[in-house]
Amino acid sequence: MIRGVKVVVDNTFAPMVLSPARLGADVVVHSISKFISGGADIIAGAVCGPANLVNSMMDLQHGALMLLGPTMNAKVAFELSERIPHLALRMKEHCHRAMVYATKMKKLGLKVIYPGLEDHPQHELLKSMANKEYGFGGLLCIDMETEEKANRLMNHLQNCTQFGFMAVSLGYYETLMSCSGSSTSSELNDEEQALAGISPGLVRMSVGFVGTLAQKWSQFEKAFSRLQDSELYKN
Ligand SMILES: Cc1ncc(COP(=O)(O)O)c(C=O)c1O
Structure with missing residues (x-):
């Protein structure tokens, strides 16, 4: 948090190269469809941040992610887990x-x-x-x-x-x-x-x-x- 403002970094271009959370970012987002997937076959994303923020986004009544559909297909999640290593x-x-x-x-x-x-x-x-x-x-x-x-x-x-x-x-x-x-x-x-x-x-x-x-x-x-x-x- 810098001067009361939450810092959100899109690290899609540079996973591994940069670790924004270590450098002070409050939230880090990724399009997983790019380097993290490494293939041209998966459309996915990730929001990484403190539990209170992520939980509020998933709030049953008001959470943006809840309303827009945050749940990754389990098979896709498994495939991605095989590519992270x-x-x-x-x-x-x-x-x-x-x-x-x-x-x-x-x-x-x-x-x-x-x-x-x-x-x-x-x-x-x-x-x-x-x-x-x-x-x-x-x-x-x-x-x-x-x-x-x-x-x-x-x-x-x-x-x-x-x-x-x-x-x-x-x-x-x-x-x-x-x-x-x-x-x-x-x-x-x-x-x-x-x-x-x-x-x-x-x-x-x-x-x-x-x-x-x-x-x-x-x-x-x-x-x-x-x-x-x-x-x-x-x-
Ligand atoms: C830096 C960056 N962030 C996010 C996105 C969005 O990715 P997606 O289409 O997988 O949601 C893109 C897409 O090109 C991107 O270049």
């Missing part, structure tokens, strides 16, 4: 590959936004808050400047070299990519997007871990060089 290993690999890609993409001359890179404005802050040995998260962004270039790159990555898939979700074992400005953040107007640092060509990438790193990186390089060879890139 390897969440740490999976997160380490998501984060490791994201760091390797971010470094290599930057060397190719791309504008990369990833908190693991030393030039990221919150690099030191995240380093001071994150649990050691997990890295800096499994999501990175490449700023391709225009939506056309972003779409062309994603198209090559998905359809020519099989590097990943175009999808707005995250936390999957395959790499997922989306152009945030025209998908997940399209409800924001141009000014709000600019304030949030979302350029029209921003490609958000949730880094997966299937295949070898060398194989995956060569798929990325091939798609990028194809893009560079196209007229669009030369103009």
Whole structure:
């Protein structure tokens, strides 16, 4: 609790990497459909907080969760319990590959936004808050400047070299990519997007871990060089 205000943190992007409750958050929420599940087959969520808060949300007459349906299907709960033991290993690999890609993409001359890179404005802050040995998260962004270039790159990555898939979700074992400005953040107007640092060509990438790193990186390089060879890139 900070100045009488309850702090709620959505930790969907960074399970294991960050432990908001240890850092003072009153309530931590997760979309379990993402990294925690690790597959694209479960829709679930979690609210983690003190018993009095959770109990009040489940109050028979007035609790929001009670009224909206908080009970997880028992089979789904069991399946999830089978995936939690390897969440740490999976997160380490998501984060490791994201760091390797971010470094290599930057060397190719791309504008990369990833908190693991030393030039990221919150690099030191995240380093001071994150649990050691997990890295800096499994999501990175490449700023391709225009939506056309972003779409062309994603198209090559998905359809020519099989590097990943175009999808707005995250936390999957395959790499997922989306152009945030025209998908997940399209409800924001141009000014709000600019304030949030979302350029029209921003490609958000949730880094997966299937295949070898060398194989995956060569798929990325091939798609990028194809893009560079196209007229669009030369103009
Ligand atoms: C940070 C974050 N929190 C919560 C959600 C909601 O997830 P769900 O659709 O599983 O409820 C999403 C979905 O993309 C998300 O990105």
